[in-house]
Amino acid sequence: MARIAVIGAGMGAMAAAARLAVAGHRVVVYERGETYGGAVRRFERDGFSFDTGPGLLTLPAVYRDLFVKTGKQPLEECVDLVQVDPSSRHVFPDGTEVALPNASRAGVVQALEAALGAGVGDRWGDFLVRAREAWDRTRRPLLEEPLWTDWQVLAEREPYPAVPHKRLLRTRRAGTLAEIAAWELRDPRLTALLDSHALAYGLDPRDVPASAAVLPYMEHAFGTWYVRGGIRELARAVYERCVARRVEFVFGAEVTRIVEKDGWAAGLELADGTVTEADHVVAGVDPGRLRGLTKHALDEDGDVFPDASAPSPGRFTVLLALRGAREAEAAHRTVVHTPDRGAELNWVSGEGPGPVRPTVTVLRPDDPALRPDEEHESVVLTATARPKGDWAADGSSKPFVEMMVHEAGAAIPGLRERILWQETRTPGHNGDETGAFCGGMPAPSLAGGKGYFLRPSNSTRLPGLYRVGGWSHPGGGLPHAGMSGALVAGLIVEGPGFRGSQ
Structure with missing residues (x-):
């Protein structure tokens, strides 16, 4: 039985902890905050409840596998998992809108054709076929x-397939999402639909490789899911599974140093001076913070993974407590697209002035657990914002909130008159809770792009030290965090010869 010290109680870290405990190891999780879940948090006030991190789940099979491998109770006995239908409603600047059914390519094509015009749906459907090819080529090396x-x-091989070009009588291969939109989709509304999947992770479609086509594909192929009571309930279930497997949690424990002995990660030093011994250390923290815990080089020379010292875009959230009942036909998720896509991308990437009117995602769960009674509604607005240390310093937080609420009015009738109170959470709040630099959010690992869109490996050059969670392979997002936990557990249990799930 090995002693495993885990830094952080995020979703990836807990997924690794539960699997390692089942394998017979003694696992202790050290979390500097007072609760578990990382970015998967909850805000409560006056009978209202809100998810302040992810609000929906894709690829629930990742967590189903975790629960199968770590106990007798399956996931569905621990949380109430339901499909969201329609998967999303989109409101475009020209006034057109469309509701996309869940996990149905044919249904999505039909909905787009009816709402946006002949040929539009078929182009998106053809794109999803090519995106599936990119998914099939990268699923195993990037996720499993x-x-x-x-x-x-x-890094060098672009998995998104080349497309025949009738005029040129040859094929051409898109290198970015923007080129896919320009060459294949050829409609500003489809472009906005495609871009929104990248923007949700802080990615610029003008730069991100074409392999990012897997992001909308995952949603269309495997569906969009909600956990009754909020996604925080998923974090609770994973935490309780860890406790049931005798994982020990120490909250309020700030790790200040990874102890090394004979060139091996041999334990942790805490802020109060306590030193704990371990045979392996698993770190579920921001790479910048991790580098501050050890003087040992963690990656090989020549690795080109994202610079941990460069802040990434974050999630800006507005929580709305509304008077009045939710309309029966309201969509769970509505995306209101920006009227100036170029200005938004320039601002988010730090190249242009702002703030500007953003693309806003409006989450309106039909969930009694989130509201005090049927005469009120709990709503979460999210938008991607440029990296910034202190939103209060220059007063830009208030106008950005006003823009978000204005855009959300296209999704919620009479919104301003219904607001009972609102709570603003800047990316800095996320940074305070998770330790992420400027509250940045990690994106999923992507092939192509010369390796810049990959995440560092789970193993490191310091023997005994492993990385887990969104800032390491296979990147950010709830499914990816769960998969990183499985990979780290496999590397520790089976050793460096571990090659993933079969």
Whole structure:
């Protein structure tokens, strides 16, 4: 039985902890905050409840596998997991809108054709077929296996297929999402639909590789899911599974140093001076913070993964407590697209002035657990914002909130008159809770792009030290966090020869 010290109680860290405990190891999780879940948090006030992190789940099979492998109770006995239908409603600047059914390519094509015009749905449907090819080519190396030592193969090879060009009588291969939109979709509304999947992770479609086509594909292929009571309930269930497997949690424990002995990660030092010994250390923290815990080089020379010192865009959230009942036909999720896509992308990337009118995602769960009674409604607005340390310093928080509420009015009738109170959470709030630099959010790992869109491997150059969670392979997002936990557990239990799930 090995002693495992885990830094952080995020979703990836807890997924690894539960699997390691089942394998017979003694696991202790050290969390500097007072609760578990990382970015998967909840805000409560006056009988209202809100998810302040992710509000929906894709690829629930990842957590189903976790619960199957760590106990007798399956996931569905621990949380109430339901499909969201329609998967999303989209409101475009020209006034057109469309509701997309859940996990149905044919249904999505039909809805787009009816709402946006002949040929539009077919172009999106054809795109999803090509996106599936990119998914099939990258699913295993990017999600189910440890990052290859020759990861340059993933960096150089663009998995999104080339497309025949009738005029040129040859094929051409898109290098970015923006080129897919320009060459294949050829409609500003489809472009906005495609871009929104990248923007939700802080990615710029003008720069992100074409392999990011897997992001909308995942949603269309595997569906969009909600956990009754909020996604925080998923974090609770994972935490309780850890406790049931005798994982020990120490909250309020700030780790200040990874102890090394004979060139091996051999324990942790805490802020109060306590030193704890371990045979392996698993770190579920921001890479910048991790680098401050050890002087040991963690990656090989020549690795080109994102610079931990460069802040990434974050999630700006507005929580709305509304008077009045939710309309029966209201969509769970509505995306209101910006009237100036270029200005938004420039601002988010730090290249243009702002703030500007953003793309706003409006979450309106039909869930009695989130509201005091049937005469009120709990709503969450989210938008991607440029990296910034202190939103209060220059007063830009208030006008950005006003813009978000204004845009959300296209999704909620009479919104301003219904607001009982509102709570603003800047990316800085997320940074305070998770330790992420400027509250940045990690994106999923993507092939192509010369390796810049990959995440560092779970193993490190310091033997005994492993990385888990969104800032390591296979990147950000709830499913990816769960998969990172499975990979780290496999590497510790089976050793460096572990090649992933079969």
